[in-house]
Amino acid sequence: MLSGKTVLLTGASQGVGKGMALAAAAAGASVVITARNLDAAESVAQEIRSVGGRALALRCDVTDRGEVEAMVAATLQEFGRLDALVHNATSRFSGRGARLDKVTDEDWNDQIAVGMRATFHCAQAALPALKATGGSFIILTSNAGIEGSLPLPVYSAIKGAQRGLTKSLAREWGPDGVRVNAIAPVAMTPAMGKFFDAQPEMRGYIESGAALRRVGDPQADIGPVLNFLIGPDSSFITGQTLLVNGGATMV
Amino acid sequence: MTDLLAGKVALVLGGDAVGDAVGQGLSRLGAMVFRKVAETSGSADLVVIPVVDPGGLTPMPLAEMDEAEWIRRCEAPLGAVRTALQEAHAVLTERGGGRIVLLVPTISMIGAADFAPFSAVGEGARSLAKAAARGWGAQGITVNCLALTQEQLAPGIEGTVTETRVPPALATPDLENDVAGFIATLAVGPAVVTGTTMMLDGGNLMSV
Numbered sequence: 001m002l003s004g005k006t007v008l009l010t011g012a013s014q015g016v017g018k019g020m021a022l023a024a025a026a027a028g029a030s031v032v033i034t035a036r037n038l039d040a041a042e043s044v045a046q047e048i049r050s051v052g053g054r055a056l057a058l059r060c061d062v063t064d065r066g067e068v069e070a071m072v073a074a075t076l077q078e079f080g081r082l083d084a085l086v087h088n089a090t091s092r093f094s095g096r097g098a099r100l101d102k103v104t105d106e107d108w109n110d111q112i113a114v115g116m117r118a119t120f121h122c123a124q125a126a127l128p129a130l131k132a133t134g135g136s137f138i139i140l141t142s143n144a145g146i147e148g149s150l151p152l153p154v155y156s157a158i159k160g161a162q163r164g165l166t167k168s169l170a171r172e173w174g175p176d177g178v179r180v181n182a183i184a185p186v187a188m189t190p191a192m193g194k195f196f197d198a199q200p201e202m203r204g205y206i207e208s209g210a211a212l213r214r215v216g217d218p219q220a221d222i223g224p225v226l227n228f229l230i231g232p233d234s235s236f237i238t239g240q241t242l243l244v245n246g247g248a249t250m251v
Numbered sequence: 252m253t254d255l256l257a258g259k260v261a262l263v264l265g266g267d268a269v270g271d272a273v274g275q276g277l278s279r280l281g282a283m284v285f286r287k288v289a290e291t292s293g294s295a296d297l298v299v300i301p302v303v304d305p306g307g308l309t310p311m312p313l314a315e316m317d318e319a320e321w322i323r324r325c326e327a328p329l330g331a332v333r334t335a336l337q338e339a340h341a342v343l344t345e346r347g348g349g350r351i352v353l354l355v356p357t358i359s360m361i362g363a364a365d366f367a368p369f370s371a372v373g374e375g376a377r378s379l380a381k382a383a384a385r386g387w388g389a390q391g392i393t394v395n396c397l398a399l400t401q402e403q404l405a406p407g408i409e410g411t412v413t414e415t416r417v418p419p420a421l422a423t424p425d426l427e428n429d430v431a432g433f434i435a436t437l438a439v440g441p442a443v444v445t446g447t448t449m450m451l452d453g454g455n456l457m458s459v
Contacts, residue, residue, distance in 0.1 A: 099386040116371065
């Protein structure tokens with residue numbers, strides 16, 4: 001499905017990002033895995049290469065404009081093209097719960113930097129290359145950005161804001177052949193695993209809320225949706241948020 | 252109707268001319284209206300938060316925007332919404348609860364080319380409002396959004412964004428009478444609605 005294409009993912013060393021990277025590679029794409037931790041990114045790249053795929057690992061702090069531009073440049077140098085930039089990276093504070101009246105400036109500022117400033121950097125840096133290939137800019141958002149989350153108000157704001165950005169950029173870039181979509185996944189991640197370890201009863205609670213009665217797998221469940229959005233079968237889809245949550249939320 | 256808000260204290264946080272117009276409307280309905288928390292006695296019954304574009308709804312392609320402009324037109328106003336909501340919580344809890352109403356743009360709900368930052372602000376504000384609604388309901392606070400068109404949020408602007416290609420079903424509500432009047436009904440009615448977005452655009456957008 002994605003043979004000949006190059007996909008760059010931010011925050012791809014674990015969880016949903018890693019799962020999507022592995023799925024894109026399995027579909028034939030050359031994959032660029034970026035993360036703050038180069039060793040962790042390289043581990044994913046090695047896993048892809050071990051089964052015959054093409055992968056490049058890069059260290060990137062997405063809050064730094066220069067690093068984001070270098071990330072795109074390195075991708076073009078290695079693979080000659082960019083067909084999709086998938087912005088998945090989130091702040092290290094994104095899982096830190098606090099009701100809105102308790103949110104501190106530190107919490108807000110760090111999450112804004114990764115969630116919003118980084119999205120801006122990635123969008124600007126990727127656009128010229130995406131125009132050249134008729135590619136896609138894909139943002140990972142969340143159900144929190146649709147329904148609001150009591151313990152995660154900052155995360156809710158950013159994920160909602162990213163949906164607004166998705167719609168407007170889709171209209172803005174559509175005439176240039178660049179599509180912009182978002183994915184709102186519910187999938188097992190290291191953070192979710194720790195959460196379930198600490199509160200085992202929550203796993204059953206969350207699974208029972210999904211029509212399909214389970215939490216998704218990053219590679220098997222979220223990856224194919226990303227591949228669909230990047231590939232030719234979605235060529236008439238833009239400006240949308242795909243909810244990939246086993247039917248937990250339906251809009 | 253003119254005494255609907257008699258005895259009520261309303262705080263309208265920001266919004267420049269939009270805030271002024273809504274504040275005047277609430278005042279004509281009997282409310283004591285303040286524009287800053289410091290002007291109040293530290294409590295209020297109603298807080299209105301207009302979400303406006305510091306760029307005056309001037310279109311700009313994202314590719315041409317520098318970081319300072321991005322911060323000015325996206326991150327700063329979104330941060331201002333967060334601050335306003337936290338201030339609202341403080342003054343409303345002093346009275347055992349109350350109403351928060353955000354005025355948000357319809358263009359962010361359907362997307363508009365060359366308005367990416369403000370679209371992000373609008374949708375971010377709506378999600379933040381929902382999180383606040385969930386968090387503060389037990390304290391007697393409701394949080395709702397009213398969605399307005401670009402012409403309502405930037406009075407005098409020549410429409411640069413056509414929200415839809417279908418004419419609105421009704422006349423576009425004006426800020427001082429219609430929007431303020433609707434806010435007043437939310438303020439005095441039972442606390443049964445929270446976390447919602449109501450379209451006050453005259454029946455223009457019906458897809459959301």
